Amino acid sequence: MSEVLAKKAAALDAADELAPHRDLFTLDEGVVYLDGNSLGALPRHVPARMQDVIAREWGQLRIRSWEESGWWTAPERIGDRIAPLVGAGPGTVVVGDSTSVNVFKALVAAVRMAGEGRDEILVDASTFPTDGYVAESAARMTDCQIRALSPAEIVAALGPRTAAVLVNHVDYRSGRLNDLPGMTAAIHAAGALAVWDLCHSAGALPVGLAAHDVDFAVGCTYKYLNGGPGSPAYLYVRADHQARFDTPLPGWNSHEDPFGMRPAYVPGDGATRGRVGTPDILSMLALESALDVWDGVPVEAVRAKSLALTDFFLECVEAYVPAGSVSSVTPAAHAERGSQVSLSCAGAGEVMRALIERGVVGDFRRPDVLRFGFTPLYVGFADAERAAAELAALLG
Template identity: 40%
Template sequence: MNHYTRNDCEQLDQQDPLAAMRDAFAIPEGMIYLDGNSLGVRPKAAKERALQVIEQEWGTDLIKSWNTAGWFELPYKLGDKVAQIIGADAGEVVVTDSTGINLYKVLAAALTLTERKVIVMNGSNFPTDNYMAQGLLQQLGSDYEIRFAEHDNIMQAIDEDVAVVCLTHVHYKTGEVFDMAAVTAKAEQCGAISIWDLCHSAGAMDVQLNACNADFAVGCTYKYLNGGPGSPGFIFAAKRHHGKALQPLTGWWGHAAPFAFERDYRPAENIGQMLSGTQPILSLAVTEVGLDIFLQVDIKQIREKSQKLTQLFIDLMEQRCGQYGFTLVSPRDASIRGSQVSFNHEHGYPVMQAMISRDVVGDFRAPKNVRFGFTPLYISYVDVWDAVDRIVDIMETNLWQQPEFNQRGAVT
């Protein structure tokens, strides 16, 4: 374990090749925002872009903007930008809908490629993935089943009976990373189709979907890609599946010729088939701002800084807060740790609320997980030192015991 001083952190910031990127984001004065793994900070340019869409493109040009402002092409244009971030090719990604809806689409599409009926999933996965799969299988019938497994026995769960392996690349609570290449290879070897949820890895890790020969993937843009609250998700479908794997939400935007207004559905034979209804143009336009910032940097520098930030936080928490009941649940090995760190604490909820009151913003995940996300584009090494400094004071003074911090809010 390394021992650090604040001066050490200042020196790390001076050597940081990503330090200048912080200026692109609107961070409230005095706030140490360690929740970019849940909602990313607003890019400064997002406000101007939103006003442009509202005042000019919508306010003045109105419906003409579908052509003149390129509204119709936005899901594809943004998809090609996301493709560069997740190791996909142009024409393999669209930005659209929510992650849950997109997972429903690709899971249903994957099942059209096989007669098998077993889906392997991580039982402790973020619940919406499991819920969407369960809802789909209720529609398909009792012949289908989900085989739940945890990280250590996923490989054993994949065999010749499996239709689809559907996993989240980085676990939402612990930050533990699945070996995408190894799992995808095992699925392929057994004749199964792979689906990856990239919500906690897109923009934080060097994802290489095509290099791993992944079949499908979904993810969101409001975390590390800073697209804004509720900004659209994305779908990746490998080109070899275009025109073959058909998703069931057959809206007019997924038609081969939407403006032919034909009576019967005829699917597009490219990534457009993964679209359904009319797209949320305001959200798409603002999402592009975050993507454009991200595309200015090297993902390998992002990953290197992420590992350093999370390791620094772990070391400082264990050096300075070890006596206060925090137990590390994230991997110690940085190579299998995403860009977040989680600790369990018996009084996790009020402890996190006290931290937020002191402008150290993380989040709580039941039953007792306090979770901290590290976005390398705008988190500094000094931020990490100062965050732990404030946490020490919170624990020393028992601030978390105040009644207002023990009142549960609707969102934790």
């Protein structure tokens, strides 16, 4: 649409140190994939690894693989691969179950840790809804009350009854980045525990779980971490909370002696305590393999590119798209922006269908949001320019 912006895109791509990472992924020529914040693209090397897992580890070694192929220790081992991406120390992240199940573990454990007289759970009202549903159940089963508030209202609502607070780091719909350091400090000042949902931030920006003393965190691995469809989620438990982590789901995998088959439950140490039942090994090892694309990639570089991409996309939208036809619901300030741009737009569902036909894949979130996710490992500036141009062509 504009030679100036197209040239700018080319220059930005030429200077992008992460650009070579695109070749690590299976992508289609001619398609701009801006839905990696829903399902990350396939790293090229994963199919061969999974063929080996299935044909040799399962097919030939069978039961021996639990030890010989390291299946048994995969949840902690892969947790340690994710830990540096979210600023967590080794031994504090364990992989397994879904985000929803991990929200339940974390919230129940947080309430149990909060102590007497604290019977309120505050929940980010704009959260991905599963967090709210599960929090409601956690509250019901621990004799707590739930209060759903916008993130901006949470700090003022903290008080002596607050047991735990569940907040999304980046809002799935608007792309707003909440203030993890500030809110966590305020939650602690009120004597409560902070549970952060990292689904839309891990792999897109620095999280700093340990640096900011976050108590618990959960997240999925199939968005910016590219683990594959429904790949298992993870649970972070702060190191100094682990010995008191009192899980509502004490499955045998978390026992201190799982093969002792002892009738009484005695929890294991460390991250292991967050395990429950036998892990989905195929999904888990696909995730482990997918994490190889992060080797040598500092998350700070990803963040810098992410902000440059979303800035540039917004610049192109501003330049190309007829005034008034879309408006950004993603905050303009870098400190409040995740790695997506959400545009409200009349007829957004239809518009997204048409965009996808034109080879620009984002997604639609009710009622009126066009959501474009920018995954810095495989999306470039020319992609951002083309997405804006196709959107303008549709709305022009």
